[in-house]
Amino acid sequence: MRRFLQRHVSQVALSPSLALIAIFLYGFIAYTAAVSTTNSKAFPRFDNFVGLEQYWRLFHTPRWHVAFTNMFLFGGLFLLITILLGLLIAILIDQRIRAESFFRSIVMYPMAMSFVVTGIIWQWLLNPTLGIEVMVHQLGFTSFRLDWLTNPDTVIWALVVAAFWQGCGLVMALFLAGLRGIDEDIWKAAAVDGIPAWRVYVFIVIPMLAPVFLTVVVLLSLSIVRAFDLVVALTNGGPGVSSDLPSVFMFDMAFRRTNLGLSAASAVVMLGTVLAILIPYLYVETRERA
Amino acid sequence: MIDIRISNCNKNYGSLRVLKDINLEIERGEFIVLLGPSGCGKSTLLHIVAGLDRLTSGAIEIGGRDVTDVEPKDRDIAMVFQSYALYPTMSVRSNMEFGLRMRGKPMAEIRPLVEEKARMLHIDHLLDRRPSQLSGGQRQRVAIGRALVRDPRVFLFDEPLSNLDAKLRASMRTEIKKLHQSLGTTAIYVTHDQLEAMTLASRMVVMKAGEIQQVGKPEEVYHRPVNLFVADFLGNPGMNFMRGHIRLDGGHISADIGAAILPLDGYAFEAAPADGQAVVVGLRPESIQPISGLTSGGGAFTLTLRPTLIEHTGSDNLVVLAMGDEEIVGKFPTDMLPKLGEPVTVGFDLGRLSLFDAESERRI
Numbered sequence: 001m002r003r004f005l006q007r008h009v010s011q012v013a014l015s016p017s018l019a020l021i022a023i024f025l026y027g028f029i030a031y032t033a034a035v036s037t038t039n040s041k042a043f044p045r046f047d048n049f050v051g052l053e054q055y056w057r058l059f060h061t062p063r064w065h066v067a068f069t070n071m072f073l074f075g076g077l078f079l080l081i082t083i084l085l086g087l088l089i090a091i092l093i094d095q096r097i098r099a100e101s102f103f104r105s106i107v108m109y110p111m112a113m114s115f116v117v118t119g120i121i122w123q124w125l126l127n128p129t130l131g132i133e134v135m136v137h138q139l140g141f142t143s144f145r146l147d148w149l150t151n152p153d154t155v156i157w158a159l160v161v162a163a164f165w166q167g168c169g170l171v172m173a174l175f176l177a178g179l180r181g182i183d184e185d186i187w188k189a190a191a192v193d194g195i196p197a198w199r200v201y202v203f204i205v206i207p208m209l210a211p212v213f214l215t216v217v218v219l220l221s222l223s224i225v226r227a228f229d230l231v232v233a234l235t236n237g238g239p240g241v242s243s244d245l246p247s248v249f250m251f252d253m254a255f256r257r258t259n260l261g262l263s264a265a266s267a268v269v270m271l272g273t274v275l276a277i278l279i280p281y282l283y284v285e286t287r288e289r290a
Numbered sequence: 291m292i293d294i295r296i297s298n299c300n301k302n303y304g305s306l307r308v309l310k311d312i313n314l315e316i317e318r319g320e321f322i323v324l325l326g327p328s329g330c331g332k333s334t335l336l337h338i339v340a341g342l343d344r345l346t347s348g349a350i351e352i353g354g355r356d357v358t359d360v361e362p363k364d365r366d367i368a369m370v371f372q373s374y375a376l377y378p379t380m381s382v383r384s385n386m387e388f389g390l391r392m393r394g395k396p397m398a399e400i401r402p403l404v405e406e407k408a409r410m411l412h413i414d415h416l417l418d419r420r421p422s423q424l425s426g427g428q429r430q431r432v433a434i435g436r437a438l439v440r441d442p443r444v445f446l447f448d449e450p451l452s453n454l455d456a457k458l459r460a461s462m463r464t465e466i467k468k469l470h471q472s473l474g475t476t477a478i479y480v481t482h483d484q485l486e487a488m489t490l491a492s493r494m495v496v497m498k499a500g501e502i503q504q505v506g507k508p509e510e511v512y513h514r515p516v517n518l519f520v521a522d523f524l525g526n527p528g529m530n531f532m533r534g535h536i537r538l539d540g541g542h543i544s545a546d547i548g549a550a551i552l553p554l555d556g557y558a559f560e561a562a563p564a565d566g567q568a569v570v571v572g573l574r575p576e577s578i579q580p581i582s583g584l585t586s587g588g589g590a591f592t593l594t595l596r597p598t599l600i601e602h603t604g605s606d607n608l609v610v611l612a613m614g615d616e617e618i619v620g621k622f623p624t625d626m627l628p629k630l631g632e633p634v635t636v637g638f639d640l641g642r643l644s645l646f647d648a649e650s651e652r653r654i
Binding site: 183185186188189190191192193194195196199203204207208 | 337340341342361362363364367368369371372373374375376377378379380388389392393436440
C-alpha cells in the first residue's frame with residue numbers, strides 16, 4: 001500500500017479533482033445532451049424519448065435564429081473593436097508617457113465592475129430621456145439622436161459598446177505586457193536601420209505579439225459565449241427579442257417557459273459552436289509547439 | 291583624417307552625471323575599443339555616437355558633419371547589439387534586406403549584395419531560416435551581416451560577443467578583426483572584456499565613472515598605464531602593487547618598498563620625484579620571473595623570496611611569493627617551477643616597472 005502510494009502520489013492527489021470534473025463537467029454535458037432528446041417540460045424526464053425533434057424545433061424557432069446570429073454579430077464586432085482599440089491604447093501608453101499609471105488605471109477600472117453594473121450604467125447613459133442624448137441636447141444640438149436601445153437594428157451596438165468598455169482594460173493590459181516584453185535593442189536596431197515607428201509596429205512588433213493575440217481571442221471568445229448578465233441588465237433581450245443571445249434564449253426556455261428539452265438542445269448547439277472554433281485553434285496551437 | 295569627433299560631451303540622467311566632458315578624435319579606419327567596468331558610461335557614449343541617446347551638452351561630428359541633432363538613420367552608421375536584436379518574425383534574408391528596402395534601394399541591387407555579404411560571413415546557407423532556428427554564433431553573424439550590407443561609414447559594436455561561450459567568442463573575435471582589416475571601416479567597439487580590447491583595438495579608450503582615463507595603443511596602455519585604476523583594470527592576473535617611498539641619494543633615485551630597495555635610475559619619470567614621496571610601485575606578474583627566464587636587459591634586479599602558493603593555469607604557472615608582509619605574484623615557465631617554501635632567486639624586470647604617486651594615484 002505504502003509503495004503504491006509512493007509510486008502513484010501524483011495520480012492520487014489529482015484524482016479527487018479529476019472525479020469532480022468528470023461528474024460535474026462532462027457528466028452534466030452528457031446529461032444535458034440526454035435531456036435534449038426528450039420532451040421534458042419543467043423538469044427533466046427520460047420516459048419520453050423524441051430523438052432529434054427538439055433540434056428540429058430549435059432551428060425552426062425564429063427567436064433562436066435572432067439569438068444565434070446576434071452572437072456572431074455581437075462577437076465579431078466586439079472582438080474586432082476591442083482588439084484594435086485595446087492594442088492602440090496599449091501602444092499609446094507604451095510611449096513612455098507621463099502619468100502612465102493614471103491612464104492605465106482609467107482604462108482598467110471598468111474591469112473591476114460586474115457586467116450587471118456595466119449594463120445598468122450603459123442603460124442609463126443610452127436612455128434617450130436621461131443619458132447622453134439629453135446631455136448633447138442641452139449643449140444645443142437638438143437634432144442629435146441616440147436611440148440604440150429602442151431601435152431593434154442598432155441595439156446590438158449598445159451591447160458591443162458596453163462590452164468593449166468593460167473588456168478593453170484587460171486587452172490593453174495584456175498587449176501592454178507584451179509590448180514591454182520586447183527587447184529594447186530591437187527598437188534601437190530599427191532606429192539605426194531607419195525604419196519608421198509605424199512600420200516597426202506593423203512588420204516586427206505586432207507579429208511578435210502573436211501569442212498575446214491568441215490569448216486575447218480565446219479570452220474574449222469565452223466571454224462572448226458566456227455573455228448573459230450584460231444583456232439581461234442592459235436590454236433584457238429587447239426591444240422585442242432583437243438583442244437576444246443564445247445564453248439568454250437558453251435561460252428563458254429552461255426557467256421561464258418550462259421548455260427544458262428545447263433549452264438543452266440550444267445548450268448543445270452552443271457547445272458545438274464553441275468546439276467548432278476551439279478545436280482548430282487547439283490543433284494549430286499544439287502543432288506549432290511541437 | 292578625422293572621422294569622428296566627440297567634443298565636450300556631457301550626459302546627465304537627472305543629477306547623475308554619466309559622461310563628464312568627453313573629448314575624443316577618431317581617425318578614419320581606426321578600430322577604437324571603449325573599455326571599462328560596468329556603469330563607466332562606455333555604452334552610453336556609444337549610444338550617443340549612434341544617436342540613440344541625446345547628449346546633455348557637447349557635439350558629435352561624423353565625417354566632418356555635425357550630427358549632434360541628426361537622427362540615427364541619417365548618421366551613416368550601422369550597429370551590432372549584444373542581444374543581436376534580430377527581427378524574430380523575419381527570415382535571415384529579410385533581416386538583412388529590411389534596412390536597405392526602407393531606404394528605397396531597388397530589390398535588384400539588394401539581392402546580390404545580401405548574398406555576397408552572407409557568403410562572406412558563411413551564413414549563405416541560412417538565409418531562409420528564422421533567427422530562432424539559429425545558434426548564438428550564427429545569430430551574431432546575421433547581426434553583423436545586417437550591419438555590413440548597409441556599407442556604413444562607421445560600425446558600432448555594443449558588446450557583440452558577450453552572449454557567446456568562451457570558445458566561440460575567441461573565433462568571432464578573430465573574424466571581426468579580419469573583417470576590419472579587409473574593409474578598413476572606422477569602428478567603435480564597446481566591451482568589458484580586456485582580452486577583446488587588447489586584441490582588436492588599434493587604439494583603446496579606458497573609461498571609469500564617466501571619464502576617459504587613458505587613450506592609446508593597447509601595448510602602450512598595458513605597459514604604461516597613466517594611473518593606478520588603468521594599471522589595476524588591465525591584466526590578468528592583475529599587476530602587483532608595492533607601497534613605498536622615493537629615496538634621492540646623491541645622483542641615484544630608488545624606491546624603498548620595505549622588503550627591498552629598487553633602483554630607479556633607468557626609469558623614465560614623467561614628473562620629478564621628491565625625496566620621501568610616497569609611491570606605489572607596479573610590476574606585472576610576467577615581469578617577475580626566475581632569474582634565467584628574464585629576457586629584457588632593462589636592469590635585472592634580483593631578490594630571494596619564498597614561494598607560498600603555486601597555481602597552474604596551463605600555459606603558465608602563477609607563483610605567489612612572500613615579500614615582507616605582502617605577497618606578490620610572478621609568472622613562471624613550467625620547467626622552472628620552484629618548490630613550495632624553499633627560497634628562490636627571482637629577477638625583477640625593472641624596465642617594465644610603473645611608478646605611481648600614492649596620493650594622486652597618477653603615474654610619475
